[in-house]
Amino acid sequence: MTSGVSDPGSAGASPAQAARLRMRGVSVDYVSANGEDISALRDVNLEILPQHVLGVLGESGSGKSSLSRAILRLLPPNGKIVAGSVEYDGKDILRLSPSQLRELRGAGIALISQEPALALNPVLTIERQIIDVLRAHSRVSKQEAMARTRAMLSEVGFPDPERIVRAYPHQLSGGQRQRAAIAQALICQPGLLIADEPLSSLDTITQAEILDLLRKLKREFNLTVIFVTHNARVLSSLADKVVIMRQGGVRATGTLEQIGAEPDDYVRGLIYPEKTLGRGISRAAGNASSSTQPSSAQRSLAQPLVQISNVSKHFVQRRFLSRKKFAVQALKDVHLEIPQGSTVAVIGRSGSGKTTLARCIAGFEKPDSGRITFTGGGRRNVQLIFQDAGTALNPRFTAEEAIAEPLDIGRQGTPAYRRQRALQLMEESGLDPAWAGRKVGEFSGGQRQRLAIARALAAEPEMVILDESLSGLDLPLQAQILCLLMDLQSHHGLTYLHITHDLSFLPQFADRVVVMDQGAIVDACSPAALFASSHPATRALVEASESLHAPGLEAVL
Amino acid sequence: MIRYLLRRLGHAIFLLFGVSLLLFFLMQLAPGDFFSTARLSGSISPASIHALRTEYGLDKPLPVRYLRWLNSVGHGDFGYSFAYNMPASALLLPRARNTLLLTVPCLLISWIIAVPLGVLAASRRGGWLDRFYSGGTSALLGMHDLLLALLALLLALRTGAFPTGGMMSLDAAGGLWANWKDVLWHMALPAIVLIVGSLAPILRHVRSTMLEVLDSHYIRAAEGHGVGRLTLLFRHALPAAANPLISLFGLSMALLIAGSMLVEVVMSWPGMGPMVLEAILARDMFLVVGAVLLSTIFLIAGNFIADILLYVFDPRIRINA
Numbered sequence: 001m002t003s004g005v006s007d008p009g010s011a012g013a014s015p016a017q018a019a020r021l022r023m024r025g026v027s028v029d030y031v032s033a034n035g036e037d038i039s040a041l042r043d044v045n046l047e048i049l050p051q052h053v054l055g056v057l058g059e060s061g062s063g064k065s066s067l068s069r070a071i072l073r074l075l076p077p078n079g080k081i082v083a084g085s086v087e088y089d090g091k092d093i094l095r096l097s098p099s100q101l102r103e104l105r106g107a108g109i110a111l112i113s114q115e116p117a118l119a120l121n122p123v124l125t126i127e128r129q130i131i132d133v134l135r136a137h138s139r140v141s142k143q144e145a146m147a148r149t150r151a152m153l154s155e156v157g158f159p160d161p162e163r164i165v166r167a168y169p170h171q172l173s174g175g176q177r178q179r180a181a182i183a184q185a186l187i188c189q190p191g192l193l194i195a196d197e198p199l200s201s202l203d204t205i206t207q208a209e210i211l212d213l214l215r216k217l218k219r220e221f222n223l224t225v226i227f228v229t230h231n232a233r234v235l236s237s238l239a240d241k242v243v244i245m246r247q248g249g250v251r252a253t254g255t256l257e258q259i260g261a262e263p264d265d266y267v268r269g270l271i272y273p274e275k276t277l278g279r280g281i282s283r284a285a286g287n288a289s290s291s292t293q294p295s296s297a298q299r300s301l302a303q304p305l306v307q308i309s310n311v312s313k314h315f316v317q318r319r320f321l322s323r324k325k326f327a328v329q330a331l332k333d334v335h336l337e338i339p340q341g342s343t344v345a346v347i348g349r350s351g352s353g354k355t356t357l358a359r360c361i362a363g364f365e366k367p368d369s370g371r372i373t374f375t376g377g378g379r380r381n382v383q384l385i386f387q388d389a390g391t392a393l394n395p396r397f398t399a400e401e402a403i404a405e406p407l408d409i410g411r412q413g414t415p416a417y418r419r420q421r422a423l424q425l426m427e428e429s430g431l432d433p434a435w436a437g438r439k440v441g442e443f444s445g446g447q448r449q450r451l452a453i454a455r456a457l458a459a460e461p462e463m464v465i466l467d468e469s470l471s472g473l474d475l476p477l478q479a480q481i482l483c484l485l486m487d488l489q490s491h492h493g494l495t496y497l498h499i500t501h502d503l504s505f506l507p508q509f510a511d512r513v514v515v516m517d518q519g520a521i522v523d524a525c526s527p528a529a530l531f532a533s534s535h536p537a538t539r540a541l542v543e544a545s546e547s548l549h550a551p552g553l554e555a556v557l
Numbered sequence: 558m559i560r561y562l563l564r565r566l567g568h569a570i571f572l573l574f575g576v577s578l579l580l581f582f583l584m585q586l587a588p589g590d591f592f593s594t595a596r597l598s599g600s601i602s603p604a605s606i607h608a609l610r611t612e613y614g615l616d617k618p619l620p621v622r623y624l625r626w627l628n629s630v631g632h633g634d635f636g637y638s639f640a641y642n643m644p645a646s647a648l649l650l651p652r653a654r655n656t657l658l659l660t661v662p663c664l665l666i667s668w669i670i671a672v673p674l675g676v677l678a679a680s681r682r683g684g685w686l687d688r689f690y691s692g693g694t695s696a697l698l699g700m701h702d703l704l705l706a707l708l709a710l711l712l713a714l715r716t717g718a719f720p721t722g723g724m725m726s727l728d729a730a731g732g733l734w735a736n737w738k739d740v741l742w743h744m745a746l747p748a749i750v751l752i753v754g755s756l757a758p759i760l761r762h763v764r765s766t767m768l769e770v771l772d773s774h775y776i777r778a779a780e781g782h783g784v785g786r787l788t789l790l791f792r793h794a795l796p797a798a799a800n801p802l803i804s805l806f807g808l809s810m811a812l813l814i815a816g817s818m819l820v821e822v823v824m825s826w827p828g829m830g831p832m833v834l835e836a837i838l839a840r841d842m843f844l845v846v847g848a849v850l851l852s853t854i855f856l857i858a859g860n861f862i863a864d865i866l867l868y869v870f871d872p873r874i875r876i877n878a
Contacts, residue, residue, distance in 0.1 A: 122872075
């Protein structure tokens with residue numbers, strides 16, 4: 001299982017340098033609700049040298065979050081470290097007294113977590129939250145604490161710390177919150193920073209900005225960092241060494257290049273998720289010489305399924321306890337044609353109007369002006385699959401109930417037919433029909449996304465709108481779901497509208513890409529031409545995406 | 558903010574109209590009126606009863622009676638008590654003052670006790686303190702106010718340390734301070750009963766709200782930054798848990814007034830409770846309507862105070878992005 005466990009070479013290579021953190025044989029168990037022990041980490045060995053960056057790479061459920069929490073002994077109440085030792089600067093963390101542990105947290109080892117929106121207290125100002133951390137670890141005067149807070153805030157890229165200190169988290173954007181959380185983590189100059197998926201809830205452009213910031217801070221403060229992620233491309237420019245996690249164990253250790261060369265399907269799936277898209281490669285190849293691809297030529301002849309002309313939409317917002325209204329222009333004179341059987345990707349930053357467009361097409365919102373016409377008149381069957389669609393399913397339903405519900409509501413056919421259909425849809429979506437009786441809550445995140453797809457297909461839609469449907473998932477999982485979607489498209493002639501801020505997989509998945517900015521479509525091109533586009537909004541997205549990519553890996557791909 | 562408060566005031570007046578209308582209608586549905594019992598005694602002739610009903614306007618149709626009542630509200634009388642031969646407001650207002658004198662301090666003391674206890678229990682989830690806490694609140698919830706009141710009376714009788722009823726000693730004389738001391742001494746037992754009776758639900762809410770907040774990402778993040786335990790509990794977690802608790806505070810004001818009715822009757826506190834009970838039994842209609850309207854006003858006032866507190870304490874409401 002743990003083939004490439006801690007390689008002795010790295011420790012021996014620099015004997016003068018003692019490891020900043022060393023984990024030996026660490027195992028973590030969770031006690032489940034019915035009293036069983038579930039193993040989350042098994043015999044994990046790793047070490048990190050001062051001023052190095054260690055990347056921890058793995059899919060969800062591989063134990064990487066348990067790893068980062070175990071280091072700080074911040075496991076949830078039902079989790080416990082059952083074996084091993086965690087040494088920080090030679091001291092065993094597992095033997096620290098509660099007050100020594102409190103000293104270590106924040107001052108010795110600091111943590112930045114996944115959701116900046118959730119990691120900051122909603123009712124305290126940013127200043128209060130940073131100062132409380134500072135004063136928990138050092139006796140500083142109020143003036144000094146305030147000065148150091150402001151200095152740290154400008155260090156993390158706020159041009160106006162004076163305004164930010166007074167702000168509450170809900171007044172900041174996602175990227176600003178993550179910056180504030182980073183300032184909070186670094187205020188005591190910790191010896192080790194654990195960044196647990198610090199980018200995954202941000203849009204692509206913000207991800208690139210935060211990654212740049214972390215690189216800069218690493219240089220300036222000589223930080224030692226453990227960077228936990230599912231995205232190998234982020235690590236290539238950052239990590240000195242990478243640990244690959246699978247099912248709670250360390251699967252491989254080494255530099256990204258060393259590991260990438262290993263003939264291991266799991267490792268390759270993590271490092272090169274695109275490679276799992278078989279059809280993707282053929283289409284990407286086709287894009288290079290697009291005239292030779294028959295399918296896209298046919299698609300361009302296909303008549304449009306949806307025709308969107310001059311669509312505008314604005315929302316009126318009102319502040320609580322105030323009469324002041326202000327209008328938000330969500331869509332500005334949008335023209336778009338979606339050919340039957342094709343995939344159109346809509347990309348743009350958060351707040352660019354992508355989701356409003358989708359909601360207008362699905363009929364949830366009525367545009368202020370303009371028309372949305374479906375070929376053959378009337379609104380055809382459109383299904384929406386949301387981000388975290390899995391969480392939108394009632395966890396107490398069985399898989400079969402969840403899938404068959406649209407059929408039950410429509411009273412289509414006999415109960416036996418509906419059951420039959422649900423099982424068939426499960427199979428099509430890559431789920432074992434034998435699991436039909438399991439509760440939705442028992443399925444994993446990726447499986448729930450498959451359930452959501454099966455449920456959407458139950459209504460036999462002509463068009464499926466994928467509203468950030470993949471963004472909650474790991475890259476390897478995203479690749480698997482995309483494969484499924486492409487399969488289903490070719491079987492059922494589905495039309496996809498793919499709304500995303502993430503450019504990964506676009507060349508493989510989309511036939512056409514439109515770029516939205518501030519409610520308007522500002523650019524439209526083929527996925528291949530996207531990377532050469534000169535429009536500033538497109539450039540911003542492409543550059544952000546490229547800075548998240550591994551320069552070294554691009555060649556391999 | 559001012560505009561919002563004015564709007565809330567408008568809603569409140571509208572609500573009071575609705576409540577009074579509904580009350581008139583419901584009282585109409587029940588058979589009989591204040592003079593029905595008089596008919597049973599042979600000493601009063603049916604003719605004089607009829608004359609009395611005409612005199613008090615009870616023979617008029619419902620809309621006319623309602624309008625007459627509204628007119629008396631305009632004069633500040635809130636109708637007329639048949640039993641006491643006095644305007645209802647003159648009877649109710651001193652009683653309402655006594656009720657508030659008892660309930661408002663009880664409410665505050667309950668919260669002052671419940672908040673730190675709830676915070677501590679939540680912070681020691683599953684520990685002996687928490688278990689004791691859960692067991693204790695269950696026992697309190699299971700105990701009826703009536704039982705508590707009777708126990709308190711028993712205590713008063715056996716020990717003689719406390720008066721068994723009333724608000725002041727008959728022989729009370731002396732300065733302001735001596736009078737206050739006398740009132741406090743009379744208040745002690747009903748207050749204890751009320752506090753103990755209302756404590757359990759508040760304790761449970763504080764604990765469960767705190768548990769939810771302590772489970773949140775931001776508290777775990779703060780813990781991960783090494784923020785000290787007390788700072789974490791009282792400066793980080795408690796303000797974040799305040800929002801639902803403040804709403805409950807507004808509601809608990811109304812609940813406490815409802816609960817105090819019983820305690821007042823059993824422990825002879827001269828608040829609204831005994832008078833309302835009497836008025837209902839005697840079908841002294843305007844007194845009942847007035848009392849119900851007063852408790853509606855208390856409820857509205859409680860929610861109003863909660864709204865203002867929310868505005869002050871919750872930046873998410875106070876400041877928009």
